[in-house]
Amino acid sequence: MKSRSCLELHFRAVAESFYFVKYYCFQFSRKLECAFRTGRSLRDKHISPLIPGMRNGHHRHSSTTPADDPSQFPGAKAPFVSDLKLILESEYDAIPIYRVMDSDGYIADKTQDPNLSKEVVQKMFNDMVLLNTMDKMLYESQRQGRISFYMTNFGEEASHIGSAAALEMRDLIFGQYREVGVLVWRGFRIDQFIDQCYGNCDDLGRGKQMPVHYGSKELNFVTISSPLSTQMPQAAGAAYAMKLRPNNDACVVCYFGEGAASEGDAHAAFNFAATLECPVIMFCRNNGFAISTPSYEQYKGDGIAARAHGYGMATIRVDGTDVFAVYNAMKLAREYVLRENKPVVFEAMAYRVGHHSTSDDSTAYRSADETEVWNSKEHPLSKLKSYMVRKGWFNENDEKEFVKEVRKKVLKQNNISEKKLKPNWKEMFEGVYYEIPPHLMEQMKELELHIKNHADQYPTKSFEA
Amino acid sequence: MRKSLWTLINTLKPRTTVQWSRNHFTYYPDKSPQEVRSNVNGTEKMNMVQAINNAMDLVLAQDKTALLFGEDVGFGGVFRCSVNLRDKYGKDRVFNTPLCEQGIAGFAIGVASVGSTAIAEIQFADYIFPAFDQIVNEAAKYRYRSGGMFDCGSLTFRVPCGAVGHGALYHSQSPEAYFAHTPGLKVVVPRGPVKAKGLLLACIRDPNPCIVFEPKTLYRAAVEEVPTGDYISELGKADVLRKGKDVTLIAWGTQVHVLLEVAEIAKKEFKIDCEVIDLVSILPWDRDTVFNSAKKTGRVIISHEAPLTQGFGAELAASIQEKCFLHLEAPVKRICGWDTPFPHVFEPFYLPDKYRCLTAIKDIVNY
Numbered sequence: 001m002k003s004r005s006c007l008e009l010h011f012r013a014v015a016e017s018f019y020f021v022k023y024y025c026f027q028f029s030r031k032l033e034c035a036f037r038t039g040r041s042l043r044d045k046h047i048s049p050l051i052p053g054m055r056n057g058h059h060r061h062s063s064t065t066p067a068d069d070p071s072q073f074p075g076a077k078a079p080f081v082s083d084l085k086l087i088l089e090s091e092y093d094a095i096p097i098y099r100v101m102d103s104d105g106y107i108a109d110k111t112q113d114p115n116l117s118k119e120v121v122q123k124m125f126n127d128m129v130l131l132n133t134m135d136k137m138l139y140e141s142q143r144q145g146r147i148s149f150y151m152t153n154f155g156e157e158a159s160h161i162g163s164a165a166a167l168e169m170r171d172l173i174f175g176q177y178r179e180v181g182v183l184v185w186r187g188f189r190i191d192q193f194i195d196q197c198y199g200n201c202d203d204l205g206r207g208k209q210m211p212v213h214y215g216s217k218e219l220n221f222v223t224i225s226s227p228l229s230t231q232m233p234q235a236a237g238a239a240y241a242m243k244l245r246p247n248n249d250a251c252v253v254c255y256f257g258e259g260a261a262s263e264g265d266a267h268a269a270f271n272f273a274a275t276l277e278c279p280v281i282m283f284c285r286n287n288g289f290a291i292s293t294p295s296y297e298q299y300k301g302d303g304i305a306a307r308a309h310g311y312g313m314a315t316i317r318v319d320g321t322d323v324f325a326v327y328n329a330m331k332l333a334r335e336y337v338l339r340e341n342k343p344v345v346f347e348a349m350a351y352r353v354g355h356h357s358t359s360d361d362s363t364a365y366r367s368a369d370e371t372e373v374w375n376s377k378e379h380p381l382s383k384l385k386s387y388m389v390r391k392g393w394f395n396e397n398d399e400k401e402f403v404k405e406v407r408k409k410v411l412k413q414n415n416i417s418e419k420k421l422k423p424n425w426k427e428m429f430e431g432v433y434y435e436i437p438p439h440l441m442e443q444m445k446e447l448e449l450h451i452k453n454h455a456d457q458y459p460t461k462s463f464e465a
Numbered sequence: 466m467r468k469s470l471w472t473l474i475n476t477l478k479p480r481t482t483v484q485w486s487r488n489h490f491t492y493y494p495d496k497s498p499q500e501v502r503s504n505v506n507g508t509e510k511m512n513m514v515q516a517i518n519n520a521m522d523l524v525l526a527q528d529k530t531a532l533l534f535g536e537d538v539g540f541g542g543v544f545r546c547s548v549n550l551r552d553k554y555g556k557d558r559v560f561n562t563p564l565c566e567q568g569i570a571g572f573a574i575g576v577a578s579v580g581s582t583a584i585a586e587i588q589f590a591d592y593i594f595p596a597f598d599q600i601v602n603e604a605a606k607y608r609y610r611s612g613g614m615f616d617c618g619s620l621t622f623r624v625p626c627g628a629v630g631h632g633a634l635y636h637s638q639s640p641e642a643y644f645a646h647t648p649g650l651k652v653v654v655p656r657g658p659v660k661a662k663g664l665l666l667a668c669i670r671d672p673n674p675c676i677v678f679e680p681k682t683l684y685r686a687a688v689e690e691v692p693t694g695d696y697i698s699e700l701g702k703a704d705v706l707r708k709g710k711d712v713t714l715i716a717w718g719t720q721v722h723v724l725l726e727v728a729e730i731a732k733k734e735f736k737i738d739c740e741v742i743d744l745v746s747i748l749p750w751d752r753d754t755v756f757n758s759a760k761k762t763g764r765v766i767i768s769h770e771a772p773l774t775q776g777f778g779a780e781l782a783a784s785i786q787e788k789c790f791l792h793l794e795a796p797v798k799r800i801c802g803w804d805t806p807f808p809h810v811f812e813p814f815y816l817p818d819k820y821r822c823l824t825a826i827k828d829i830v831n832y
Contacts, residue, residue: 172579206612215611222578223611227602233568234603237575237583241532244557244581264595268568275563276572431609432648434618434672437701437749440648 095305097349098329099319103377105386107324114324114331118393124165124323125384126402127184128157132381133406134190135180135354138197141414142211142358147197149211153180155321155353158380159285161185162326163253163348166334170250172238173221174231177212178285179255186219190406194413200420201464206431207423228260232269232282236343239278243341251337252280258347259290261304270311273343281333282313282345285320287352292365308345320348321380324387351378424464425451488630488682489818490722492657494689498704500663506694514684516658516691517546517623520665521584523695525554528582531669533559535569535586535623543588544625544684570596570622574604577617577674584669590626590678591635597643604674605649618672623665625681626654627719628770628816633809639718639771639802641678645748645780651675651700652747654718657687660745663698671700680718703751705758709740712826713758713765715781717744720768720817727822737830747777755781756788763794764829768817773801795832800825 071078100112107113116124135152142150153160160181167173173182180193192204196214199207205215205223215223222231222238235254242248260266261284273280284304288295301307308315314336318329326348333344351374355362362371376382388394429436429444436444451458495501501508511519524531533547533554539561541548551559562569566587573585587593593600600622608616628637644652651673655661661679668675706721707728714724721743728739740758744750759765765785767778778799785797800817808815 174575204612204614205610208612209610213610215614217614223615225603225606225610227598230571230599230603233571233599234575234578236568237572237577238579239575240572241530241576241579241581241583244530244532265567265571265599268563268565268571271563271565272568272572276560431613433651434608434616439749439752 089301092302092306094302095315095317095347097317097319098325099322100324100328101322101383101387103383105383105388105390107387112324112328114328116324116327118391120165121384121388121391121393123185124161125381125388127161127181128323128381128384129399129402130190130406131157131160131181131184133403134193134410137407137410137414138194138211139354139358141197146414146418147211149358150197151177151212151357152354153178155374155379156285156287156348156350157181158323158384159283159320159326159348159350162323163283163330163346165323166327166330167253168250168334169220171220171334172235172242172250172252174235174238174252174254175221175224176228176231176256176260176285177224177226178257180212180214182255183214183216183219183221186216186221188214188216188219188221190409191413191417192216194410194417195420198417198420199422200417201423202417202420203423206427208431229256229263229265229269232256232260232263232265233272235280235282236269236273236276236278239273239280239337239343240276243277243279248279249338251334252278253283254280255283255285257290258284258286258288258295258304259293259298261307262290262298270307270313270343270345274311274313277341278343279337279341280343281330281337282343284345284347285350286347287320287350289352289356289362289366291356291360292362294366303347303349305345305347311345313343313345315345315347317347317349320350321374321378321383323380323384350380353379422463425460488686489628489813489816490682490719491726492683492687493706493722493725494687495657495659498659500659500696500698501690501692504692504694504696506692508690509693510688511658511691512685512688513655513658513661513679514545516662517665517679518548518550519691519693520662520669521547521550522553523666524582524584524669525550525558527695530581530619531558531584532576532581533584533586534562534572536564536588537561538586542586544681546623546684547586566592566595567599570599570604573620573622574599574607574617574674577620578607578615580619582619582669583617584621584623587622587624589636589638589681590624590640591638593622593624593640600644600650600674600676601647605647607649607674609649616672617674619669620674621665621668622674622676624676624678625684626678627680627682628807628812629682630812631809632807633812634806637770637807637812639678639769641717641747642771642775642777642780644676645777647748649674650748652678653700653745654678654680654747655683655698655745656680656718656721656743657683658689658691660698660704660743662691663696664700664745666695667697667700670697675700678718682719698745701746701749701751703745703754704743705740705754706743707739707741709738709762711738711762711764712829713740713742713755713762714822714826715742715744715755715765715767716769717747718770720770723817723819723822724768727819727826730819730823731826735827735830737826739826744781750781752784752788755785759785759789759797760792763792764832765793765797766800766822766825766829767797768800768822768825770802770816772804773799774804776801795829798825798829 138150141147164182164185195202197211213224235252239252305315305317318325353375429440538547539551573583576583653664655664716724724741728741731737767781782797
């Protein structure tokens with residue numbers, strides 16, 4: 001509790017310095033003066049300060065007409081000014097990045113230490129290591145042609161684990177595809193991951209989607225789909241429906257990359273979430289790249305967090321390589337969305353250390369030197385490790401043992417999952433609809449007869465009978 | 466067939482000339498549909514708007530999770546279909562969304578994904594295309610791709626469609642064929658108030674995402690006795706509205722009424738006995754009813770407002786020739802909108818009106 005309230009204080013301080021400090025007093029005196037002249041209450045929206053976040057707000061307002069003639073336009077609550085001036089993008093301050101640990105895992109401001117128990121920190125670290133190790137091995141499996149496709153999570157482990165740890169299991173997750181750590185934290189097992197990648201008879205998705213398109217009803221993690229950003233307005237809708245339930249105490253978290261945020265659906269989601277007041281955390285993983293496209297070719301503004309203001313939402317930007325920063329901020333965001341029934345934009349800054357996917361060679365568009373910084377000094381695992389070393393919670397041997405154990409598990413599971421049969425091919429026709437309609441039944445029978453007559457042409461032996 | 470009939474047709478000119486009117490169709494109320502016969506709660510005269518409003522009223526009263534939303538839905542909708550519902554059920558359950566179709570569709574999928582009932586309105590079918598990705602890639606595939614773990618089956622889209630006399634390019638379209646190509650969706654088109662209410666109730670309760678394309682020209686023009694109580698019209702089921710033995714006429718929505726009139730004229734003027742089928746469900750469609758009729762008459766005409774090429778008539782024609790080949794006396798004929806955008810001042814020349822359909826009947830009988 002202590003840490004939470006401290007954190008809140010910190011955020012308030014950041015927000016105030018960012019939004020108001022430079023001209024807050026001025027605005028307030030204007031309001032007072034205006035209220036005095038018009039006899040209105042200070043709470044009257046017509047005389048509230050304008051354009052928070054404008055750096056030079058007080059200059060702009062120095063030659064305004066008296067605010068006792070407030071504008072009546074329904075589309076915005078704003079006073080008139082008589083000085084003609086473009087509001088330049090350079091006048092907006094960048095939203096600062098909240099961090100708890102520095103690169104060496106050192107916490108400068110002790111009030112920000114979430115003071116998590118050794119067990120929790122250990123689980124955070126182990127889950128990150130597990131994810132990292134599994135990624136390395138499944139990436140190799142793809143290179144060897146054993147699975148058809150893979151996407152790693154290198155460099156973003158902390159934003160997954162930190163955010164997942166701050167949530168409750170009843171909170172519903174909508175993801176993009178690079179949030180595997182959230183599933184790891186929630187208890188998705190190595191065999192479940194690998195079975196999905198092989199699309200075998202134990203895959204919860206029944207072999208229908210590409211690898212890494214995970215989903216789990218049990219873990220409240222909505223099945224991943226390839227089209228980018230489509231999950232975003234869906235998350236808003238789910239949050240809205242959940243909000244209306246009596247005594248709702250669950251929120252929705254929607255993960256997406258900074259590239260996906262350029263899609264129209266992202267705009268739809270932000271605007272719907274804000275206007276319809278949906279308890280959803282819009283979690284942007286800003287890792288600097290959308291495949292080969294660097295973020296400076298993706299947008300011109302101050303990242304994704306800054307967009308929140310335009311939609312009328314709360315926002316926060318954190319160091320996504322700092323598991324404690326993500327954890328603290330998610331705790332706060334969760335509390336806020338459930339208390340206020342309003343959305344939050346959450347931007348976790350990170351760097352996509354790995355290639356985009358197994359179909360991508362990122363050295364074609366960025367230097368190895370650049371990647372190396374993020375792979376070592378600024379890596380989420382090394383930061384948490386340094387923190388643990390300082391606490392005396394880190395044991396080199398334990399870690400080596402753990403990695404060895406995970407490697408063994410993944411290797412073994414790879415062999416098991418590979419050998420498992422795929423689901424019966426008839427399942428191809430199932431789940432299109434709740435029921436199998438007559439025309440699909442007919443097509444299934446047609447295929448059955450065809451396979452029967454050409455059994456040697458089809459890999460039926462690899463499929464359940 | 467009927468050698469005597471051929472000569473008759475060739476000599477006769479139609480005596481009935483119908484005056485040009487605002488509507489290109491005459492509404493044929495359902496006389497005694499299954500939905501009315503099986504309902505014991507009595508009926509009330511309603512137009513299609515009232516019937517749809519009545520259906521949504523029933524759902525909102527029964528199903529506490531049901532939400533109704535879209536552009537301008539709150540004040541009653543631009544076609545007045547949701548009138549009074551916000552007052553009755555609160556602004557949390559009946560509400561306006563921002564003006565964004567992909568958002569409406571995505572939001573609806575989200576509502577349905579957690580088990581709540583979503584009735585989403587797209588203001589005009591012409592504006593459903595921004596939501597195409599959400600509907601085709603997401604809604605339709607939700608259950609399939611998750612191995613049945615997640616679905617958005619409690620989702621229904623209400624979409625006003627079709628010609629309205631002066632709607633031009635973007636207030637007239639009939640986009641059912643685009644969606645008919647999408648496994649996982651159910652697509653229906655009502656022909657009047659009884660059907661509109663029954664289909665909407667069926668779609669809302671069906672465990673699959675559904676689209677109801679409502680021919681907007683019927684909203685007020687179509688009035689008939691509608692059961693006041695709860696009932697559903699079966700999805701995937703066509704209605705044979707008029708029995709006949711010479712030619713099968715297939716349509717849906719407003720075009721059903723064009724064909725009903727055409728069948729009447731053909732009977733009166735040429736003694737040709739047409740069977741008229743309202744397909745009702747575009748996806749999945751009622752193969753048995755269509756094939757049985759085609760086998761019986763041996764001649765089939767399909768008519769829809771949407772353009773000819775790749776219209777849903779193509780699917781019907783191809784299936785009929787495959788399944789009824791030995792029974793066909795003439796090639797299956799399609800009388801459709803031309804392969805142009807839907808025009809403004811040329812609408813009377815664009816629509817597959819009764820004269821074009823009548824000519825087709827003569828052609829197919831003379832073949």
